[in-house]
Amino acid sequence: MKPLRIAEIFGPTIQGEGALIGEPTVFVRAGGCDYRCSWCDSMHAVDSAYRDAWAPMTTEAIWAEVARLSGGRALTLSISGGNPAIQDFGQLVARARAEGYRTALETQGSVARDWFAGLDMLVLSPKPPSSGEVPDPEALAACIAAGQGAGAMVLKMVIFDAEDYAFARRIAADHPGLPVYLQPGNPETDPDRPVAAQDVADRLLWLVEMVTADGWFGVRVLPQLHVLLWGNQRGV
Numbered sequence: 001m002k003p004l005r006i007a008e009i010f011g012p013t014i015q016g017e018g019a020l021i022g023e024p025t026v027f028v029r030a031g032g033c034d035y036r037c038s039w040c041d042s043m044h045a046v047d048s049a050y051r052d053a054w055a056p057m058t059t060e061a062i063w064a065e066v067a068r069l070s071g072g073r074a075l076t077l078s079i080s081g082g083n084p085a086i087q088d089f090g091q092l093v094a095r096a097r098a099e100g101y102r103t104a105l106e107t108q109g110s111v112a113r114d115w116f117a118g119l120d121m122l123v124l125s126p127k128p129p130s131s132g133e134v135p136d137p138e139a140l141a142a143c144i145a146a147g148q149g150a151g152a153m154v155l156k157m158v159i160f161d162a163e164d165y166a167f168a169r170r171i172a173a174d175h176p177g178l179p180v181y182l183q184p185g186n187p188e189t190d191p192d193r194p195v196a197a198q199d200v201a202d203r204l205l206w207l208v209e210m211v212t213a214d215g216w217f218g219v220r221v222l223p224q225l226h227v228l229l230w231g232n233q234r235g236v
């Protein structure tokens with residue numbers, strides 16, 4: 001098998017977003033993405049300018065680092081990126097599972113993979129208008145079909161403005177069977193600049209008021225907990 005391009009492996013930390021928020025986890029961040037979201041907080045795993053910093057690693061080498069970081073105890077392995085679905089993480093997912101870990105994957109829903117079915121948690125995060133990307137509804141539907149065998153599958157959408165909110169409403173209506181998580185967008189993507197907790201709270205409050213005023217009650221609204229604690233620092 002071709003080696004995988006890996007931007008970073010870090011942890012244990014806590015999952016800062018969505019359905020598994022607060023859960024201890026180790027992260028594997030894949031290098032490379034088919035999107036270029038205007039507000040991406042992980043450009044070091046997206047922009048090919050950083051390509052030389054992405055390590056080519058075998059599944060075995062990735063696994064060894066995950067096991068080392070978790071101190072030999074099985075926890076949750078979160079695979080993110082970049083878009084991890086443009087590479088083949090099937091072997092890593094199977095290995096983690098066989099070792100008793102829970103496995104979760106974050107992807108935007110642009111590329112479907114048969115190994116999604118082996119995950120405990122598939123997080124699909126279609127991108128709203130503010131990102132500058134226009135998601136393909138058929139690709140998202142293919143990802144949802146591929147994820148049917150997963151332990152759980154959720155939608156997690158980033159909201160910066162009223163247009164993004166309307167987008168999230170439409171996506172949720174198109175896929176009524178999936179739990180929906182919303183998180184406010186963070187406009188500060190520089191890892192070296194702090195993020196004020198009050199600004200996080202203000203954006204969260206705006207989103208909570210959108211949801212309650214609209215009467216959308218089949219949804220969960222959460223902050224990015226890791227941003228509250230560490231801003232945009234890498235490796236946490």
Ligand SMILES: C[S@@+](CC[C@H](N)C(=O)[O-])C[C@H]1O[C@@H](n2cnc3c(N)ncnc32)[C@H](O)[C@@H]1O
Pocket residue numbers: 033039040041042080081082083084106107108109124125156158183184185186187188189224
């Ligand atoms: C960096 S992406 C990597 C996985 C995959 N490419 C995706 O977008 O789902 C992980 C998560 O961070 C979210 N995200 C990225 N930049 C953000 C920002 N500035 N504010 C809030 N969430 C952001 C994405 O929407 C996604 O849910």
Ligand SMILES: Nc1nc2[nH]cc(C(=O)O)c2c(=O)[nH]1
Pocket residue numbers: 013014015016017027042080081106226236
């Ligand atoms: N703690 C923490 N939680 C996260 N949830 C999603 C993340 C990501 O970048 O995919 C992320 C991350 O980078 N750190």
Ligand code: SF4
Pocket residue numbers: 033034035036037040041042043046081082083108127
């Ligand atoms: S899809 Fe994800 S990793 Fe790719 S640019 Fe958008 S937020 Fe960043």
Ligand SMILES: [Mg+2]
Pocket residue numbers: 041042
């Ligand atoms: Mg992140």
